[in-house]
Amino acid sequence: NSRITAIVLTNQNHCILGVFDExxxxxxxxxxxxxxxxxxxxxxxxxxxESFIDDLNQIFDTDAKFHSIFIQSGDEMSKALETSGSISxxxxxxxxxxxxxxxxxxxxxKISALLLPRxxxxxxxxxxxxxxxxxEENAKMTFSIxxxxxxxxxxxxxxxxxxxxxxxxxQISPLEFLKTNELQRSNYFSSGFYPLNSILQxxxxxxxxxxxxxxxxxxxxxxxxxxEKIPNEITKEGWVFDPEQGKRIQGKFIFGERTSxxxxxxxxxxxxxxxxxxxxxxxxxxxxxxVIIISIIAIGAAIYYLKxxxx
Numbered sequence: 001n002s003r004i005t006a007i008v009l010t011n012q013n014h015c016i017l018g019v020f021d022e023x024x025x026x027x028x029x030x031x032x033x034x035x036x037x038x039x040x041x042x043x044x045x046x047x048x049x050e051s052f053i054d055d056l057n058q059i060f061d062t063d064a065k066f067h068s069i070f071i072q073s074g075d076e077m078s079k080a081l082e083t084s085g086s087i088s089x090x091x092x093x094x095x096x097x098x099x100x101x102x103x104x105x106x107x108x109x110k111i112s113a114l115l116l117p118r119x120x121x122x123x124x125x126x127x128x129x130x131x132x133x134x135x136e137e138n139a140k141m142t143f144s145i146x147x148x149x150x151x152x153x154x155x156x157x158x159x160x161x162x163x164x165x166x167x168x169x170x171q172i173s174p175l176e177f178l179k180t181n182e183l184q185r186s187n188y189f190s191s192g193f194y195p196l197n198s199i200l201q202x203x204x205x206x207x208x209x210x211x212x213x214x215x216x217x218x219x220x221x222x223x224x225x226x227x228e229k230i231p232n233e234i235t236k237e238g239w240v241f242d243p244e245q246g247k248r249i250q251g252k253f254i255f256g257e258r259t260s261x262x263x264x265x266x267x268x269x270x271x272x273x274x275x276x277x278x279x280x281x282x283x284x285x286x287x288x289x290x291v292i293i294i295s296i297i298a299i300g301a302a303i304y305y306l307k308x309x310x311x
Contacts, residue, residue: 007145127186
């Protein structure tokens with residue numbers, strides 16, 4: 001149906017207004033201008049959603065029941081679920097179906113089995129780290145399907161909340177939050193050179209402007225392409241920070257020809273005067289606010305970086 005703008009499966013708390021401690025399937029439908037009045041809008045949306053929910057329950061192995069119709073007034077849903085693409089917005093109407101809360105571990109394994117071939121799931125690397133994180137107490141998962149022209153964007157997002165750890169920000173060690181001392185590339189890529197299929201992305205959100213400093217690993221030389229920093233070459237491992245300062249800082253670490261990265265190579269600080277770390281290492285401070293994204297197969301990242309580089 002061309003009016004469907006997104007389908008979302010999530011166990012995030014309060015997936016939509018009025019839903020508590022339940023998992024949700026949300027079917028977003030573009031409002032029909034011919035529908036006049038709230039009842040016509042709700043009925044039109046429910047008719048479309050009802051024609052899909054049985055198939056979705058079968059695919060997701062769920063038993064979601066109708067809860068409500070919610071008329072979106074902005075992009076609050078996209079912000080709350082931290083998804084890319086158009087999940088919600090003005091003119092979007094959501095049909096919400098709920099079910100008992102499902103634990104993130106079983107939910108992640110079930111959905112990843114639908115999305116990823118066994119060759120990826122059985123070859124370690126980033127997938128195993130995400131699988132282990134899904135068993136954390138505060139882990140939550142969101143799976144979204146977003147139609148784009150004649151294809152669909154599929155997103156599987158796993159997040160873990162670390163409450164009360166942001167009283168101060170000093171030094172960031174990403175792998176501390178991924179519960180591992182080493183980040184390994186999946187054996188799925190062992191047959192060739194696929195540097196853009198294993199990327200660690202770190203986003204730092206700060207209430208005040210800050211800057212990257214004392215980076216222990218390599219920083220890759222870059223060039224500007226359409227306003228974005230693109231690596232000059234992708235055979236070497238290292239960071240690309242873009243931007244390097246502000247209230248929102250983003251860094252991407254590329255493996256290059258390496259098959260694994262030690263946690264000490266990924267540590268960097270905030271607010272210092274030197275971009276590269278001195279030889280004397282400092283201790284790790286666990287108080288920070290970061291968002292870490294693991295790309296199991298980073299097709300989007302490949303498109304991003306292939307805008308321009310030199311081998």
